[in-house]
Amino acid sequence: xxxxxxxxxxxxxxxxxxxxxxxxxxxxxxxxxxxxxxxxxxxxxxxxxxxxxxxxxxxxxxxxxxxxxxxxxxxxxxxxxxxxxxxxxxxxxxxxxxxxxxxxxxxxxxxxxxxxxxxxxxxxxxxxxxxxxxxxxxxxxxxxxxxxxxxxxxxxxxxxxxxxxxxxxxxxxxxxxxxxxxxxxxxxxxxxxxxxxxxxxxxxxxxxxxxxxxxxxxxxxxxxxxxxxxxxxxxxxxxxxxxxxxxxxxxxxxxxxxxxxxxxxxxxxxxxxxxxxx
Amino acid sequence: xxxxxxxxxxxxxxxxxxxxxxxxxxxxxxxxxxxxxxxxxxxxxxxxxxxxxxxxxxxxxxxxxxxxxxxxxxxxxxxxxxxxxxxxxxxxxxxxxxxxxxxxxxxxxxxxxxxxxxxxxxxxxxxxxxxxxxxxxxxxxxxxxxxxxxxxxxxxxxxxxxxxxxxxxxxxxxxxxxxxxxxxxxxxxxxxxxxxxxxxxxxxxxxxxxxxxxxxxxxxxxxxxxxxxxxxxxxxxxxxxxxxxxxxxxxxxxxxxxxxxxxxxxxxxxxxxxxxxxxxxxxxxxxxxxxxxxxxxxxxxxxxxxxxxxxxxxxxxxxxxxxxxxxxxxxxxxxxxxxxxxxxxx
Amino acid sequence: xxxxxxxxxxxxxxxxxxxxxxxxxxxxxxxxxxxxxxxxxxxxxxxxxxxxxxxxxxxxxxxxxxxxxxxxxxxxxxxxxxxxxxxxxxxxxxxxxxxxxxxxxxxxxxxxxxxxxxxxxxxxxxxxxxxxxxxxxxxxxxxxxxxxxxxxxxxxxxxxxxxxxxxxxxxxxxxxxxxxxxxxxxxxxxxxxxxxxxxxxxxxxxxxxxxxxxxxxxxxxxxxxxxxxxxxxxxxxxxxxxxxxxxxxxxxxxxxxxxxxxxxxxxxxxxxxxxxxxxx
Numbered sequence: 001x002x003x004x005x006x007x008x009x010x011x012x013x014x015x016x017x018x019x020x021x022x023x024x025x026x027x028x029x030x031x032x033x034x035x036x037x038x039x040x041x042x043x044x045x046x047x048x049x050x051x052x053x054x055x056x057x058x059x060x061x062x063x064x065x066x067x068x069x070x071x072x073x074x075x076x077x078x079x080x081x082x083x084x085x086x087x088x089x090x091x092x093x094x095x096x097x098x099x100x101x102x103x104x105x106x107x108x109x110x111x112x113x114x115x116x117x118x119x120x121x122x123x124x125x126x127x128x129x130x131x132x133x134x135x136x137x138x139x140x141x142x143x144x145x146x147x148x149x150x151x152x153x154x155x156x157x158x159x160x161x162x163x164x165x166x167x168x169x170x171x172x173x174x175x176x177x178x179x180x181x182x183x184x185x186x187x188x189x190x191x192x193x194x195x196x197x198x199x200x201x202x203x204x205x206x207x208x209x210x211x212x213x214x215x216x217x218x219x220x221x222x223x224x225x226x227x228x229x230x231x232x233x234x235x236x237x238x239x240x241x242x243x244x245x246x247x248x249x250x251x252x253x254x255x256x257x258x259x260x261x262x263x264x265x266x267x268x269x270x271x272x273x274x275x276x277x278x
Numbered sequence: 279x280x281x282x283x284x285x286x287x288x289x290x291x292x293x294x295x296x297x298x299x300x301x302x303x304x305x306x307x308x309x310x311x312x313x314x315x316x317x318x319x320x321x322x323x324x325x326x327x328x329x330x331x332x333x334x335x336x337x338x339x340x341x342x343x344x345x346x347x348x349x350x351x352x353x354x355x356x357x358x359x360x361x362x363x364x365x366x367x368x369x370x371x372x373x374x375x376x377x378x379x380x381x382x383x384x385x386x387x388x389x390x391x392x393x394x395x396x397x398x399x400x401x402x403x404x405x406x407x408x409x410x411x412x413x414x415x416x417x418x419x420x421x422x423x424x425x426x427x428x429x430x431x432x433x434x435x436x437x438x439x440x441x442x443x444x445x446x447x448x449x450x451x452x453x454x455x456x457x458x459x460x461x462x463x464x465x466x467x468x469x470x471x472x473x474x475x476x477x478x479x480x481x482x483x484x485x486x487x488x489x490x491x492x493x494x495x496x497x498x499x500x501x502x503x504x505x506x507x508x509x510x511x512x513x514x515x516x517x518x519x520x521x522x523x524x525x526x527x528x529x530x531x532x533x534x535x536x537x538x539x540x541x542x543x544x545x546x547x548x549x550x551x552x553x554x555x556x557x558x559x560x561x562x563x564x565x566x567x568x569x570x571x572x573x574x575x576x577x578x579x580x581x582x583x584x585x586x587x588x589x590x591x592x593x594x595x596x597x598x599x600x601x602x603x604x605x606x607x608x609x610x611x612x613x614x615x616x617x618x619x620x621x622x623x624x
Numbered sequence: 625x626x627x628x629x630x631x632x633x634x635x636x637x638x639x640x641x642x643x644x645x646x647x648x649x650x651x652x653x654x655x656x657x658x659x660x661x662x663x664x665x666x667x668x669x670x671x672x673x674x675x676x677x678x679x680x681x682x683x684x685x686x687x688x689x690x691x692x693x694x695x696x697x698x699x700x701x702x703x704x705x706x707x708x709x710x711x712x713x714x715x716x717x718x719x720x721x722x723x724x725x726x727x728x729x730x731x732x733x734x735x736x737x738x739x740x741x742x743x744x745x746x747x748x749x750x751x752x753x754x755x756x757x758x759x760x761x762x763x764x765x766x767x768x769x770x771x772x773x774x775x776x777x778x779x780x781x782x783x784x785x786x787x788x789x790x791x792x793x794x795x796x797x798x799x800x801x802x803x804x805x806x807x808x809x810x811x812x813x814x815x816x817x818x819x820x821x822x823x824x825x826x827x828x829x830x831x832x833x834x835x836x837x838x839x840x841x842x843x844x845x846x847x848x849x850x851x852x853x854x855x856x857x858x859x860x861x862x863x864x865x866x867x868x869x870x871x872x873x874x875x876x877x878x879x880x881x882x883x884x885x886x887x888x889x890x891x892x893x894x895x896x897x898x899x900x901x902x903x904x
Contacts, residue, residue, distance in 0.1 A: 110831025
């Protein structure tokens with residue numbers, strides 16, 4: 001499957017520019033200009049001003065919280081996404097079609113609704129919530145587990161849907177060969193199937209990480225917003241915007257943008273390399 | 279050719295949407311006018327009753343129908359929004375500082391603190407919401423340092439209510455009204471603040487969010503306005519109100535936003551509304567919704583709902599909002615330092 | 625494709641997946657539905673008639689449809705240009721497209737404030753023209769447009785890459801101009817991706833919250849989308865209304881995306897069976 005974007009060059013004639021110009025203008029207007037504006041605002045007091053804002057203890061903690069909850073979620077998601085994709089592709093069982101359809105639900109459900117649902121399920125007055133709270137001392141709502149849970153929900157499809165097609169297209173002959181030679185299914189999986197799946201899992205994982213870092217709607221309902229405890233970077237930016245700390249808002253936003261860009265570009269590079277291998 | 283016809287249909291739909299979507303020019307004909315109110319969250323219920331009364335009054339007086347557009351956000355957030363471009367004609371906020379911010383942005387050009395009531399339309403006091411039966415026996419500020427107690431209070435960054443809460447606590451300590459804490463000892467008072475903050479389990483965006491969390495079963499007590507507790511109880515909630523012996527008087531301002539009313543030509547009706555809220559009618563509604571009022575007759579009539587506070591102080595104790603914003607909530611302020619100290623250990 | 629035989633290991637995995645998805649995705653959805661009906665069926669029906677809710681749903685729909693219209697055109701256009709053309713700066717643009725996907729919605733709202741707020745870059749011009757963007761519907765529209773940008777483009781690119789060039793050449797040889805070539809040969813191949821892209825864009829637009837919260841102002845009946853309404857309802861202790869609106873919003877989005885997905889699968893099956901659509 002062709003992943004490269006370079007196809008045969010068309011002569012750059014009038015009709016080409018008719019298409020190209022509006023496209024470039026649209027992208028510039030929609031993305032480049034807002035970016036420029038926020039970069040300009042963030043660097044208003046120079047790089048030292050920006051660094052100062054980011055390293056303010058409350059801001060810094062929010063950033064770290066965002067990073068570790070997103071990372072933890074990504075690891076769980078990668079694992080479960082891989083298993084889910086495997087189960088869906090390789091096995092038949094009752095309810096499989098429904099399960100397959102459910103996977104895409106998080107993509108269409110508004111994130112705010114996700115937050116509302118989680119509070120409905122795990123809030124301390126709900127059966128499940130109070131059970132977890134009292135018997136296990138586990139607090140979900142207004143604590144980091146709630147954040148990780150919300151992130152898991154919204155990112156669920158990403159790994160599954162990146163691994164699934166690869167698994168479907170996998171050439172079974174190598175596995176059959178390994179089996180014939182006496183390898184048990186775990187070894188076969190480990191040495192034949194898994195290597196092929198590492199790159200798509202990684203790619204899907206990076207995608208879900210970059211998505212999670214910026215998540216707002218689900219987290220703001222679920223997380224509790226305590227500075228230095230349960231306040232994520234996105235919610236911090238909201239607080240900064242609402243309390244006139246514009247430099248703080250721009251600075252942390254820029255950091256978030258940079259992180260997302262970095263992760264996305266890494267994912268793109270991985271996708272190219274993986275495409276090249278095929 | 280079928281394609282072209284199908285293509286036309288969506289275009290038609292979109293065109294219709296565009297037309298209905300565009301901001302309709304407000305009919306500023308003599309008989310219709312729109313007034314935009316930007317308020318904080320607490321008096322939402324009160325305004326839902328006051329506004330219809332005013333609409334009636336204005337219709338009778340001038341024959342003009344006034345439609346209201348209302349926005350309710352955290353006081354700071356609302357103030358911010360107005361500064362950033364939300365064209366509220368009248369603002370009713372939680373603290374003077376939030377109105378000052380709008381004034382400093384050049385949007386309020388008259389002296390809104392002039393007048394009989396100095397621009398303050400309602401008041402309330404910082405108090406506690408506790409569980410039915412007061413199981414933890416909370417009577418006063420000192421009880422907030424009980425180990426293992428879970429306290430809710432909103433985040434001062436986004437909530438005017440939160441600032442009042444911190445000021446009440448810190449002020450009571452500074453005034454020597456808390457056992458074991460000498461008066462006028464900032465060090466000891468800060469220590470006390472830290473102790474209480476270390477019991478805080480959730481700091482939500484606004485006062486309303488805070489009490490809603492409490493209703494959901496989070497925490498043992500919520501530091502909040504007396505008003506929020508009373509309104510909640512009116513909807514059937516069973517938590518109880520505890521007023522500490524020393525607390526701060528929360529003064530809620532209301533003001534006309536000159537820039538907006540001049541732009542919308544709504545000055546007359548806006549000023550009339552700001553006058554209307556002081557009438558006995560309106561003040562009684564505030565009183566019914568848990569707010570202490572400035573109108574002396576209504577205040578006297580509602581005194582059993584609103585017990586006298588033993589030691590009631592105001593922002594003047596801190597020498598005004600400007601100093602508060604720096605000394606207490608600034609980057610090096612008392613509160614910021616306290617939060618860092620408390621959470622830094624995590 | 626031959627499926628594996630299922631031993632104990634297989635069933636453990638299957639069970640694991642079912643339990644995981646059950647508790648992660650299905651349980652919350654059930655909790656929401658239960659919440660909407662927790663008072664009584666009547667209360668649920670009542671909430672369906674709340675004017676504020678209906679107004680907010682209508683505003684969300686209007687904004688979403690307009691957004692979809694713009695993205696359908698520009699998204700396809702950009703995808704086409706990125707695949708079929710080569711020019712300096714192309715790969716930078718390609719990376720830029722993914723930014724809205726990862727960007728926090730609050731940041732988006734803030735960027736728009738920087739542009740259109742009272743102290744914003746474009747404010748003087750717009751104010752002189754009496755055009756309101758911030759704290760008005762146009763601002764919310766722009767915010768929604770921004771966050772939904774990547775979906776259409778990313779859906780269309782693979783399809784355009786895989787277009788059957790032979791047919792295009794044949795058509796060109798036979799004298800068809802670019803327009804006919806597009807409608808009769810190219811577009812039919814893109815149909816299902818186009819529709820799926822639209823559904824994703826619609827769902828995303830419908831669900832936008834953070835950005836419209838910052839730039840919208842939350843004026844009841846004027847700048848309140850469905851998501852803002854849900855948020856406000858929770859604050860006003862109108863829980864039933866919040867849950868009802870959540871269900872409506874969620875169900876609608878899910879429905880649209882599922883329909884588009886089935887359409888896509890149906891198209892895939894058709895292609896697999898070897899039928900090629902040349903004329904409609």
